[in-house]
Amino acid sequence: MSTSSAPPSAKPPMRDALVAAAFRLFLERGYEQTTVDDIVALAGVGRRSFFRYFPSKEDVVFPDHESCLAEMTAFLAEGREEHEPVRRVCDAARLVLRMYAENPTFSVQRYRLTKEVPGLRAYELSVVWRYERALAGYLRRRFAGEPDGTLRADVVAAAVVAAHNNALRSWLRSDGRGDPGTAVDHALDHVQSAFGRPRTDRGAPQLPRAEGPEDVVVLVSRRDAPLWRVVQQLESALGRG
Amino acid sequence: MSTSSAPPSAKPPMRDALVAAAFRLFLERGYEQTTVDDIVALAGVGRRSFFRYFPSKEDVVFPDHESCLAEMTAFLAEGREEHEPVRRVCDAARLVLRMYAENPTFSVQRYRLTKEVPGLRAYELSVVWRYERALAGYLRRRFAGEPDGTLRADVVAAAVVAAHNNALRSWLRSDGRGDPGTAVDHALDHVQSAFGRPRTDRGAPQLPRAEGPEDVVVLVSRRDAPLWRVVQQLESALGRG
Numbered sequence: 001m002s003t004s005s006a007p008p009s010a011k012p013p014m015r016d017a018l019v020a021a022a023f024r025l026f027l028e029r030g031y032e033q034t035t036v037d038d039i040v041a042l043a044g045v046g047r048r049s050f051f052r053y054f055p056s057k058e059d060v061v062f063p064d065h066e067s068c069l070a071e072m073t074a075f076l077a078e079g080r081e082e083h084e085p086v087r088r089v090c091d092a093a094r095l096v097l098r099m100y101a102e103n104p105t106f107s108v109q110r111y112r113l114t115k116e117v118p119g120l121r122a123y124e125l126s127v128v129w130r131y132e133r134a135l136a137g138y139l140r141r142r143f144a145g146e147p148d149g150t151l152r153a154d155v156v157a158a159a160v161v162a163a164h165n166n167a168l169r170s171w172l173r174s175d176g177r178g179d180p181g182t183a184v185d186h187a188l189d190h191v192q193s194a195f196g197r198p199r200t201d202r203g204a205p206q207l208p209r210a211e212g213p214e215d216v217v218v219l220v221s222r223r224d225a226p227l228w229r230v231v232q233q234l235e236s237a238l239g240r241g
Numbered sequence: 242m243s244t245s246s247a248p249p250s251a252k253p254p255m256r257d258a259l260v261a262a263a264f265r266l267f268l269e270r271g272y273e274q275t276t277v278d279d280i281v282a283l284a285g286v287g288r289r290s291f292f293r294y295f296p297s298k299e300d301v302v303f304p305d306h307e308s309c310l311a312e313m314t315a316f317l318a319e320g321r322e323e324h325e326p327v328r329r330v331c332d333a334a335r336l337v338l339r340m341y342a343e344n345p346t347f348s349v350q351r352y353r354l355t356k357e358v359p360g361l362r363a364y365e366l367s368v369v370w371r372y373e374r375a376l377a378g379y380l381r382r383r384f385a386g387e388p389d390g391t392l393r394a395d396v397v398a399a400a401v402v403a404a405h406n407n408a409l410r411s412w413l414r415s416d417g418r419g420d421p422g423t424a425v426d427h428a429l430d431h432v433q434s435a436f437g438r439p440r441t442d443r444g445a446p447q448l449p450r451a452e453g454p455e456d457v458v459v460l461v462s463r464r465d466a467p468l469w470r471v472v473q474q475l476e477s478a479l480g481r482g
Contacts, residue, residue: 125366151428154407155400155435162399166392187392194396194435 015053015063017043022060023109031061031117058123061110065127068099069134076138085142086156086196089135090188093164096131097184100168104176111172132161156195163187256294256304258284263301264350272302272358299364302351306368309340310375317379326383327397327437330376331429334405337372338425341409345417352413373402397436404428 021043025034036057040050054060072092079088100107114120139153146152167187171180262284266275277298281291295301313333320329341348355361380394387393408428412421 122363122367125370126363129366148427148431151404151407151431154403155428155432158399158403159396162395163392166395187396190389190392191396 014043014045014049018045018050018053019060019063022057023106026061026113027109031113031120058120061113061120062123062127064099068096069127069130071095072131072134076134079138079142084197085139086160086192088142089139089157089160090192090196092135092138093131093160093188094184097164097168097180100172101180108172108176111169128161128165132157135160152195156191159191159195160188163191255284255286255290259286259291259294260301260304263298264347267302267354268350272354272361299361302354302361303364303368305340309337310368310371312336313372313375317375320379320383325438326380327401327433329383330380330398330401331433331437333376333379334372334401334429335425338405338409338421341413342421349413349417352410369402369406373398376401393436397432400432400436401429404432 018039022034022039025038025042029038034057036047036050039057039060040047043050050060054063072095075092075095076088079085114124136153136157139156140150143149143153164184164187167183168180170183171178259280263275263280266279266283270279275298277288277291280298280301281288284291291301295304313336316333316336317329320326355365377394377398380397381391384390384394405425405428408424409421411424412419
């Protein structure tokens with residue numbers, strides 16, 4: 001959709017200067033009222049330099065998503081058979097959080113801008129969609145051949161993105177105060193416990209375990225108890241709550 | 242984002258004629274190569290008539306989403322306390338399916354168009370986002386005051402949309418053959434069983450039941466069994482699988 005033609009490591013100072021100039025103008029005049037010419041004039045570079053790093057004015061608002069998407073894709077590609085799949089996509093989502101948390105001021109400014117400008121909101125939705133498809137693609141490979149594999153992959157990917165964004169947006173709304181990591185971990189644990197396999201499951205998913213603890217859990221439940229409450233009870237009995 | 246200024250019931254024949262003319266041209270020449278002038282010329286109406294029904298060329302590709310969103314919003318607003326919340330949002334998602342299933346040929350044409358034109362893809366993402374927020378808004382109200390209420394609302398809404406779209410897209414990729422209802426029901430049941438409260442739970446969510454069956458289920462599980470498998474077993478024991 002929008003790939004920077006320059007590698008991330010090429011002349012980062014000029015790229016950073018363009019982002020800084022753009023955001024200063026967006027905050028002073030508004031996004032719509034700022035042109036690419038205004039940005040390059042303030043940064044002291046030519047138009048061609050701008051378009052070398054950013055295909056459009058929208059892209060300068062999200063300067064780090066392409067590299068974060070590439071990092072996420074690489075992280076998922078490095079996943080091995082013994083990685084529990086849902087945990088792996090939760091960890092991949094944490095890469096996005098890290099990008100936001102590295103620069104709270106910038107992240108909060110962008111959050112406000114994105115809320116105000118419909119075009120940026122649409123751009124952000126397409127970025128989020130690409131993260132979600134990266135996670136779903138990994139899970140589809142991991143769940144290949146299993147019953148409802150693509151369905152489960154799509155549902156888990158969407159749940160991970162929703163949980164991550166729920167915690168991230170709370171942090172952004174609080175003006176980026178404190179560490180968002182705890183809230184994101186809590187949100188992702190929620191998804192992990194709904195869909196994931198336990199951490200101790202080291203073997204291939206469908207094979208019976210050859211060794212391991214043999215202790216059992218006995219759970220007694222009223223037949224009409226809400227399922228979510230039974231699962232809660234079960235998780236706590238299994239020590240995974 | 243894009244509201245038709247005319248009420249849905251106003252002069253539908255002209256509105257339908259504009260949609261038909263637009264799709265004939267999109268299929269013949271391509272979306273980008275077709276102008277609003279081309280569309281109104283073929284439909285035999287003036288430009289003002291077009292913009293009376295559709296704010297932009299993109300909107301004519303999705304002529305029924307506004308009314309479907311309005312219908313979904315009304316359906317959710319009519320929800321009562323005794324409606325199990327996750328079931329209610331699954332039923333709300335079925336309204337979207339019905340819109341697609343009512344006109345398979347048109348839905349398949351639009352699906353292909355949307356895959357080819359990035360601008361339409363972005364438009365569709367924003368529509369899907371609005372459906373998801375409608376579902377999440379309802380769930381946030383239903384889960385208000387409960388632990389992790391907004392988190393659970395956002396995660397369930399995303400899961401419902403992902404499950405619905407997984408089944409819907411399979412049907413669209415199959416050129417709209419057969420009835421998509423069964424696949425969508427199966428996909429939504431998957432979400433319902435992961436997050437929903439059982440159908441027999443007629444009372445208010447947090448109140449103990451005053452009456453009802455008192456039989457119990459005893460489940461014995463190895464401590465290292467994958468949680469998803471234990472839940473599967475549990476559901477089947479409870480007769481909710």
